[in-house]
Amino acid sequence: MTRRLRFRGESTHKVDTKGRVSIPASFRRVLEAGDPNWTEGLSPELVIVYGDHRRKYLECYTIEAIEEVDDKIARLPRGSVERKMLERLFNGQSTPTAVDDTGRIVLPAKLREKIGIDKEAFFIASGDTFQIWKPETYEVEEAAKTEEWLDELPDDFDPLIFLDQVKEA
Template sequence: MAGMFIGEHTFKVDGKGRVSIPADFRRELEEGDPLAAQSGRPRMVIVYGHDKQKQLIVHTYDGYRRLAADIAALPRGSEKRKIMERMILNRARPTEVDADGRLVLPQPLRDKIELDGTAYFAGLGETFEIWKPETHAAVDAAVTEKWLEEQGDDFDPLSLLDDMGV
């Protein structure tokens, strides 16, 4: 199973919305698309979500298909399914890596996250996110500071695994 997007990267976005995809992320995208070996251009799905979402969430092609199957497995007509269909299935855009290892972000997606000259890539395991760097820094600082205040100065993030019985 593909899905080890880790680390952080920052790349320039050109006037046409082209941005290089980190090489290690491209390898994961290739592993997550069964047709990538034939085409040389791995597919992915960008979820741009609700209006308040400040980042783009990028799934491998297979990862998104699994997510869509999980949504389809919810009871037909249930509130959870309706919301997930609207926020994840309806507000998504399939695309592929271009021949130069770049992603072309259409203007509406760049406008949504206020992306101008630089994109910040945040690896999150099964997915990665694309942010305006300043927005990511502000959101990350707010979340981290609040969490650390609640946990104390000697907090070890690995201790969260203990809560899961791991």
């Protein structure tokens, strides 16, 4: 099994009036490693999936990660509702982009408006993807869910126990 770099961490970055925002430096290394066409001096590419009206964040995929999703979608029966919907959500409601030579991407106005980003964007790692949120929305939606989940567990509970339930491939 090949070792794949994972996104790690969280940070908040300023968004300028043109929608340019810096990608965390450690995230850029993962984007480079996950882009089979990237070499030194080139800009790593990624795909931003914005999805339907219920999604309040942008999910950013390395090229390898989105190709894995595409391959799984392609294995579904052609013409099936599931395949059509997944193609719409992951192919239609997405936009390819690249990191510029200053380490930034441009978030198009449509995407900024969709999730309400104005002056700042909150980045959080999610394994082989990362998410971009309006900072206040993340605090209300996701941080609160995590706290609520943890509050239901005993104080001495170790979440790593869930890994013991994973079946080996």
